[in-house]
Amino acid sequence: METLMRNAFQFLGKNRVVNGWARKYGLKFGASRFVAGESLDKAIGAVHKLNKEGKLATLDHLGEFVGSEEEAILSAQMCIQTLQAIAKSGVDSNLSLKMTSLGLDISKDLCMRNMRSILDCARTHGNFVRIDMEDFSHCQISLDIFHELRKDYDNVGLVIQAYLYRSEEDIRNLSEIGANLRLVKGAYKESPKVAFPEKKQVDDNFRNIIKQHLMNGHYSAIASHDPTVIADMKSFIKGKGITGDRYEFQMLYGISEDLQKQLVQEGYRVRIYVPYGMDWFGYFMRRLAERPANVWFVLKNLFK
Numbered sequence: 581m582e583t584l585m586r587n588a589f590q591f592l593g594k595n596r597v598v599n600g601w602a603r604k605y606g607l608k609f610g611a612s613r614f615v616a617g618e619s620l621d622k623a624i625g626a627v628h629k630l631n632k633e634g635k636l637a638t639l640d641h642l643g644e645f646v647g648s649e650e651e652a653i654l655s656a657q658m659c660i661q662t663l664q665a666i667a668k669s670g671v672d673s674n675l676s677l678k679m680t681s682l683g684l685d686i687s688k689d690l691c692m693r694n695m696r697s698i699l700d701c702a703r704t705h706g707n708f709v710r711i712d713m714e715d716f717s718h719c720q721i722s723l724d725i726f727h728e729l730r731k732d733y734d735n736v737g738l739v740i741q742a743y744l745y746r747s748e749e750d751i752r753n754l755s756e757i758g759a760n761l762r763l764v765k766g767a768y769k770e771s772p773k774v775a776f777p778e779k780k781q782v783d784d785n786f787r788n789i790i791k792q793h794l795m796n797g798h799y800s801a802i803a804s805h806d807p808t809v810i811a812d813m814k815s816f817i818k819g820k821g822i823t824g825d826r827y828e829f830q831m832l833y834g835i836s837e838d839l840q841k842q843l844v845q846e847g848y849r850v851r852i853y854v855p856y857g858m859d860w861f862g863y864f865m866r867r868l869a870e871r872p873a874n875v876w877f878v879l880k881n882l883f884k
């Protein structure tokens with residue numbers, strides 16, 4: 581039953597028609613628990629609040645399905661506006677983005693041009709941009725683009741997913757260019773040909789790749805709500821004497837807020853991923869797929 585629901589959420593999240601419908605009707609079904617709002621103003625307001633609670637942020641203007649060059653350019657402009665709004669408001673946040681929203685599926689050149697204009701803007705404001713990792717079909721091209729961008733920019737980072745068999749080797753290669761990485765378990769539905777099918781295998785590899793990157797000496801964003809993994813990483817970091825400027829913990833907006841608070845109180849650097857915008861549906865479906873128990877939460881909100 582749980583697998584069925586997971587698959588249904590993953591399917592809906594990728595469906596362009598349903599995504600278009602959701603865009604038209606606005607944040608529904610309790611999605612505002614996970615999405616800071618549809619406007620940039622709302623998102624900046626949410627970051628202000630997080631900063632007051634001692635948390636840093638990374639803002640993400642939601643968007644994954646772009647079908648034309650115009651849409652991709654518009655998406656890049658939204659990223660630039662987000663960086664400008666961060667600078668103007670003085671909130672402590674960097675930017676996360678998905679390259680498919682910048683035209684990756686249309687052409688690599690278009691995506692590269694958009695990435696360069698966003699990174700130029702970030703550099704002007706002394707800010708940093710993280711490239712989210714999407715499904716496996718975009719993995720190699722994302723790595724290629726990242727390697728190319730790193731030649732000209734030191735304010736860009738990438739995400740690596742523990743569920744992929746290839747990740748250990750990718751981290752080894754990325755270590756050569758001193759990459760700043762966010763390490764996650766992985767949120768997409770992947771074939772067992774490319775990804776560990778069992779949760780325990782993913783969790784084990786997650787611990788492995790975090791340790792691997794920390795020991796390589798490059799900046800590691802440990803992105804998880806898993807209390808066991810977080811506790812293990814805290815003792816690993818302490819045991820190895822790794823200093824606080826080499827890593828941070830990251831969590832998603834609206835998830836495990838008690839754990840977020842606890843880490844802040846313990847003095848750890850904590851960054852919250854804050855998504856906002858009209859294209860909230862795909863993101864929302866991935867959060868439900870991660871935890872089908874959330875479906876009760878949706879049902880409760882259905883008639884609100």
Ligand code: FDA
Binds near residue numbers: 711768832836853868
């Ligand atoms: P796990 O799934 O084992 O969950 C541990 C516990 O956390 C659960 O028992 C529950 O208490 C809580 N929890 C987790 N998910 C929840 C949810 N949706 N609702 C309510 N509670 C929940 N993935 C990707 O493929 N590419 C990317 O670029 C990113 N980026 C990213 C940024 C940040 C800051 C985070 C925290 C995560 C991502 N992810 C991601 C998502 C990631 O791959 C993964 O799917 C989720 O973080 C869930 O995995 P956990 O490590 O939290 O563990």
